[in-house]
Amino acid sequence: MTSDEALIAYTLRLADNALILSQRMLETVAAEPELEEELANANFALDFIGQARMLYTHAGELEGQGRSEDDLAFMRDEHEFRSLLLLEQPNGHFGDALVRQFLFEAFYLHLLESLTRCTDQGLSAIAVRALKEVQYHFRHSSQWMIRLGDGTELSHERVQGSLSDAWRYTGEMFVADDVDLAMQKNFDGPDLADIQKLWRRDVEKTVAEATLTLPDDEWMVSGGKQGQHSEHLGFLLAEMQYLQRSFPGVTW
Amino acid sequence: MSKQEWPLYEVFIRTKSGLSHRHAGSVHAADDQMALGNARDTYTRRSEGVSLWVVRSDSIVASDPAETSAFFEPAEDKIYRHPTFYKIPDGVENL
Numbered sequence: 001m002t003s004d005e006a007l008i009a010y011t012l013r014l015a016d017n018a019l020i021l022s023q024r025m026l027e028t029v030a031a032e033p034e035l036e037e038e039l040a041n042a043n044f045a046l047d048f049i050g051q052a053r054m055l056y057t058h059a060g061e062l063e064g065q066g067r068s069e070d071d072l073a074f075m076r077d078e079h080e081f082r083s084l085l086l087l088e089q090p091n092g093h094f095g096d097a098l099v100r101q102f103l104f105e106a107f108y109l110h111l112l113e114s115l116t117r118c119t120d121q122g123l124s125a126i127a128v129r130a131l132k133e134v135q136y137h138f139r140h141s142s143q144w145m146i147r148l149g150d151g152t153e154l155s156h157e158r159v160q161g162s163l164s165d166a167w168r169y170t171g172e173m174f175v176a177d178d179v180d181l182a183m184q185k186n187f188d189g190p191d192l193a194d195i196q197k198l199w200r201r202d203v204e205k206t207v208a209e210a211t212l213t214l215p216d217d218e219w220m221v222s223g224g225k226q227g228q229h230s231e232h233l234g235f236l237l238a239e240m241q242y243l244q245r246s247f248p249g250v251t252w
Numbered sequence: 253m254s255k256q257e258w259p260l261y262e263v264f265i266r267t268k269s270g271l272s273h274r275h276a277g278s279v280h281a282a283d284d285q286m287a288l289g290n291a292r293d294t295y296t297r298r299s300e301g302v303s304l305w306v307v308r309s310d311s312i313v314a315s316d317p318a319e320t321s322a323f324f325e326p327a328e329d330k331i332y333r334h335p336t337f338y339k340i341p342d343g344v345e346n347l
Binding site for chain 1: 283285286297
């Protein structure tokens with residue numbers, strides 16, 4: 001793999017993460033328990049779509065084969081997506097969706113912070129902008145963790161269950177493969193071991209304040225970054241890509 | 253399970269530095285920090301402000317509509333309290 005290929009693959013991973021998570025978040029629009037929370041969630045999902053658009057456009061330009069953001073988002077198949085397994089998991093109840101958001105954003109925040117210093121100017125500019133958005137998201141999701149964990153007996157029990165269920169998908173975030181290593185070496189990209197320490201510190205702090213218990217690192221699933229997904233991604237893509245697949249290039 | 257409504261908060265936004273906070277509307281929230289977040293997500297999506305205040309609606313002491321006449325009408329016929337008899341010098345913008 002050349003360093004340019006690694007950069008393209010890395011940018012696409014970031015874009016896929018943002019797109020898949022936003023699609024999951026948008027599924028809850030018109031189904032949130034409170035109007036204000038609904039607006040917040042939809043705003044955050046739109047932030048992620050904005051990031052995905054910039055990242056896909058950047059990847060398409062790096063690639064130089066004329067693929068647009070829409071081509072990359074809607075015309076690739078399941079095995080070509082490189083998003084984390086955590087993000088494609090179904091929303092479940094409010095606590096499940098929250099924990100997914102919290103665990104990812106604690107990671108994404110530090111990843112973006114590091115990427116603001118990478119030597120690819122396009123990517124670092126996107127990271128600067130996305131970082132501000134995600135800082136606010138993380139404030140929101142951390143507060144909810146504390147509210148539910150340190151809330152009632154029922155909310156504590158349910159969000160603890162969500163945390164235990166989601167934990168097995170967190171290991172994948174920190175396993176550096178060829179793409180991560182090439183990005184680190186050639187573009188001053190993030191060192192995932194460093195990111196993991198920061199992530200762990202932030203997650204531990206909030207989990208402790210929420211009076212929750214951090215699950216043990218037992219068995220971790222991975223594969224999303226290599227295109228091996230759980231059974232959920234195919235359904236998500238079928239819904240998300242339907243229109244562009246049925247009417248390629250459609251606009252309104 | 254009974255549906256308990258979250259308390260109501262009033263939202264005040266300062267649109268730019270130097271101006272005062274103005275009432276923008278209200279949000280429901282379970283606690284103060286959530287109220288601040290909800291106000292941000294509901295009322296400042298289009299860059300409406302640089303500062304936010306939220307205050308629980310039940311903390312506001314309001315005048316009673318039944319007392320409107322006693323409270324406000326006595327001021328209506330006292331035109332001498334308005335500074336309309338003065339000439340405003342040219343060049344004064346914010347009076």
